[in-house]
Amino acid sequence: xxxxxxxxxxxxxxxxxxxxEILRDPSSIAIAVVLPILLLVxxxxxxxxxxxxxxxxxxxxxxxxxxxxxxxxxxxxxxFAIEVHRSRQPAEERLRARGVEAVLVFPDDFxxxxxxxxxxxxxxxxxxxxxxxxxxxxxxxGTLGIWAAGELRLRLEAPALLLEPRLxxxxxxxxxxxxxxxxxxxxxxxxGSLLTALVVAREWEHGSFESLFATPIRITEILAGKLxxxxxxxxxxxxxxxxxxxxxxxxxxxxxxxALAGMSALYLVVTxxxxxxxxxxxxNQFVAGQITLFAAFLPAFILSGFVFDIRSMPGWMQTLTYxxxxxxxxSSLQTLFLAGDLGAxxxxxxxxxxxxxxxxxxxxRTRTRKSLE
Amino acid sequence: xxxxxxALILKELRGLWNDRRxxxxxxxxxxxxxxxxxxxxxxxxxxxPVVLWDEDRTALSREFLAGxxxxxxFGPLYRVQRKAELDRLIDTRSxxxxxxxxxxxxxxxxxxxxxxxxxxxxxxxxxxxLGILAYIQRIAxxxxxxxxxxRGLQSRIETRAWFNPNLESRWFVVPxxxxxxTQVITLAVTALGVARERELGTFERLLVTPLRPVELMxxxxxxxxxxxxxxGLLIFVVGITLFAVPFLGRLEVLLAGLALFMxxxxxxxxxxxxxxxxxxxxxxxxxxxxxxxxxLSGFATPIENMPPLIRAITWINPLRWMIEIxxxxxxxxxxxxxxxxxFAMLALIALVSLTAATVIFRRRVA
Numbered sequence: 001x002x003x004x005x006x007x008x009x010x011x012x013x014x015x016x017x018x019x020x021e022i023l024r025d026p027s028s029i030a031i032a033v034v035l036p037i038l039l040l041v042x043x044x045x046x047x048x049x050x051x052x053x054x055x056x057x058x059x060x061x062x063x064x065x066x067x068x069x070x071x072x073x074x075x076x077x078x079x080f081a082i083e084v085h086r087s088r089q090p091a092e093e094r095l096r097a098r099g100v101e102a103v104l105v106f107p108d109d110f111x112x113x114x115x116x117x118x119x120x121x122x123x124x125x126x127x128x129x130x131x132x133x134x135x136x137x138x139x140x141x142g143t144l145g146i147w148a149a150g151e152l153r154l155r156l157e158a159p160a161l162l163l164e165p166r167l168x169x170x171x172x173x174x175x176x177x178x179x180x181x182x183x184x185x186x187x188x189x190x191x192g193s194l195l196t197a198l199v200v201a202r203e204w205e206h207g208s209f210e211s212l213f214a215t216p217i218r219i220t221e222i223l224a225g226k227l228x229x230x231x232x233x234x235x236x237x238x239x240x241x242x243x244x245x246x247x248x249x250x251x252x253x254x255x256x257x258x259a260l261a262g263m264s265a266l267y268l269v270v271t272x273x274x275x276x277x278x279x280x281x282x283x284n285q286f287v288a289g290q291i292t293l294f295a296a297f298l299p300a301f302i303l304s305g306f307v308f309d310i311r312s313m314p315g316w317m318q319t320l321t322y323x324x325x326x327x328x329x330x331s332s333l334q335t336l337f338l339a340g341d342l343g344a345x346x347x348x349x350x351x352x353x354x355x356x357x358x359x360x361x362x363x364x365r366t367r368t369r370k371s372l373e
Numbered sequence: 374x375x376x377x378x379x380a381l382i383l384k385e386l387r388g389l390w391n392d393r394r395x396x397x398x399x400x401x402x403x404x405x406x407x408x409x410x411x412x413x414x415x416x417x418x419x420x421x422p423v424v425l426w427d428e429d430r431t432a433l434s435r436e437f438l439a440g441x442x443x444x445x446x447f448g449p450l451y452r453v454q455r456k457a458e459l460d461r462l463i464d465t466r467s468x469x470x471x472x473x474x475x476x477x478x479x480x481x482x483x484x485x486x487x488x489x490x491x492x493x494x495x496x497x498x499x500x501x502x503l504g505i506l507a508y509i510q511r512i513a514x515x516x517x518x519x520x521x522x523x524r525g526l527q528s529r530i531e532t533r534a535w536f537n538p539n540l541e542s543r544w545f546v547v548p549x550x551x552x553x554x555t556q557v558i559t560l561a562v563t564a565l566g567v568a569r570e571r572e573l574g575t576f577e578r579l580l581v582t583p584l585r586p587v588e589l590m591x592x593x594x595x596x597x598x599x600x601x602x603x604x605g606l607l608i609f610v611v612g613i614t615l616f617a618v619p620f621l622g623r624l625e626v627l628l629a630g631l632a633l634f635m636x637x638x639x640x641x642x643x644x645x646x647x648x649x650x651x652x653x654x655x656x657x658x659x660x661x662x663x664x665x666x667x668x669l670s671g672f673a674t675p676i677e678n679m680p681p682l683i684r685a686i687t688w689i690n691p692l693r694w695m696i697e698i699x700x701x702x703x704x705x706x707x708x709x710x711x712x713x714x715x716f717a718m719l720a721l722i723a724l725v726s727l728t729a730a731t732v733i734f735r736r737r738v739a
Contacts, residue, residue, distance in 0.1 A: 048678045127534030130542045131416035138507035169496040178499045285652040286565045287394045294402035309501045312419040334497040344465040
């Protein structure tokens with residue numbers, strides 16, 4: 001098909017028509033402006049991997065001095081809500097009924113063994129949520145270790161080896177700081193692809209797309225006319241979401257605004273193009289909506305490194321994540337918000353996204369024809 | 374009435390099955406998602422790249438590092454001799470963390486002074502960082518214990534995890550996925566069903582037939598339940614066979630839960646469908662319901678960690694209760710008596726949402 005010879009006048013007319021359509025049915029504006037903020041606020045507060053107060057049952061058959069001292073130490077910690085039982089059975093019942101998340105069992109001879117320099121305890125965990133169980137275990141062991149060090153200082157010097165952990169980019173160890181930039185990416189994936197996924201499918205369904213064939217307008221002009229208004233709408237949504245992340249959730253923006261805007265624009269083009277491609281292929285809104293959910297939203301949620309670390313996935317799965325555009329946007333947003341303008345991360349990510357934008361444009365160009373099947 | 378209803382249900386099912394693309398999106402993606410996500414949705418640490426910087430280069434420092442090199446959870450090892458190289462590896466996320474042993478490590482140990490090891494973690498993935506910290510702490514502890522054994526401290530904390538002894542994330546994720554994917558299908562079929570017919574004008578034709586509004590509603594609900602239940606069972610079977618997640622509970626508890634859950638979701642879907650004039654609006658509403666319901670379900674992040682207000686909102690989320698039933702039947706083998714609250718909440722949600730759907734339907738459509 002011939003290309004080139006873009007007519008600005010035809011393009012402008014189409015953009016104007018699309019803009020009028022957006023204004024007439026405000027659901028596009030709702031998708032671009034209301035939906036992202038609503039989702040970010042809700043998710044930002046809801047999504048946290050930091051345990052609040054771990055409900056822990058302590059089984060202490062003998063309440064002697066060291067036992068009481070350890071229980072008091074646990075009560076003093078902000079991480080635990082402690083309840084004390086004298087025997088094992090009621091505590092296990094609480095664990096079974098999900099009343100508590102962990103049970104700490106003192107042996108009868110706890111004090112005697114401690115006097116010999118042995119910290120002997122049994123820890124029962126609710127293993128259903130493996131991640132929480134591991135965090136609970138780490139917190140409890142850490143707290144027990146601190147107490148034991150204090151108790152045994154009478155007998156021991158400091159431990160032989162001191163670990164000095166430092167968490168770069170997120171010194172307060174707040175999971176929200178790392179989750180919110182990822183959430184921004186997930187939300188923008190949903191918004192971007194949803195905005196365009198339905199527009200072309202709707203026209204196919206109503207038959208108005210075929211009417212366009214009768215006009216002198218070129219495919220490239222139709223595509224530009226569809227992309228531009230939604231691009232502007234999407235950028236407004238992105239700006240609002242980024243502002244919410246910084247001002248409401250206190251996520252630092254250590255990189256530059258220009259880099260943030262540049263990466264966002266690039267990614268938005270990719271998602272809008274993806275929506276257009278789906279829309280053209282599906283030709284019906286039900287199918288287009290479903291494909292968007294399954295092929296854009298869920299991979300962005302699960303395969304992008306937003307909560308689940310890509311480096312811990314099986315090898316073939318890691319390879320697969322390279323074709324998920326959200327992966328590059330999540331990585332650059334986490335870097336831009338928490339670390340700064342690191343060229344070593346941003347340039348490869350930008351290159352990958354540009355390649356996606358170009359590849360998708362080609363694909364749309366060849367798949368959309370001014371003809372009926 | 375039953376004959377009319379039967380005809381309508383048959384028509385709906387045919388409509389879903391006959392379109393090649395619709396048939397594909399109903400069956401293909403959920404299965405692919407299950408296969409992918411059951412592998413990808415994991416918090417378990419595995420083959421994480423590490424960078425080691427040993428400035429001490431003594432037998433003792435090597436002994437400590439051997440504990441790291443031997444660990445299965447750590448993968449490719451880099452060794453550097455300069456700060457700039459180490460920074461670059463962390464910045465570009467080529468490694469998950471760095472261990473730095475300063476000069477004088479062995480000398481401190483021999484002199485009885487605490488020897489210091491620096492652990493640099495990437496806070497851009499806090500969850501991984503905390504997991505690594507816990508792991509390295511254990512290696513450091515056991516190293517300490519070996520060094521201090523002559524002085525007599527022994528830590529014997531025996532840990533046992535109930536219901537999931539090896540703490541496998543997959544056992545936790547797969548039951549959740551059964552709930553999510555069932556909800557997606559049920560919601561899609563009900564939310565878009567009516568909106569599509571209204572947009573295309575075929576709904577008006579249904580209204581002039583002798584079908585009553587209640588029959589119309591049932592005719593839209595039952596096919597969604599049939600499709601959703603079939604899909605849910607398919608995912609269930611794949612979960613327990615392919616992914617070997619144990620199912621310790623009773624099947625009738627699970628099925629009763631699924632049926633109540635889908636009634637509730639169908640009620641939500643029909644309500645959304647009835648308030649929408651176009652499919653686009655229905656899709657937006659469906660997303661507006663779907664996305665928060667996944668995040669607020671406890672699927673990935675525990676409900677206990679949420680602030681009280683958000684925790685209160687999760688009470689009206691059917692997916693939250695369904696996932697609770699799924700996990701409790703899969704792993705905990707709980708029965709009806711133990712799950713009275715989730716069942717009561719699902720029944721209440723179904724009652725409210727179906728009533729709402731009927732009312733809106735009568736007022737806006739019929």
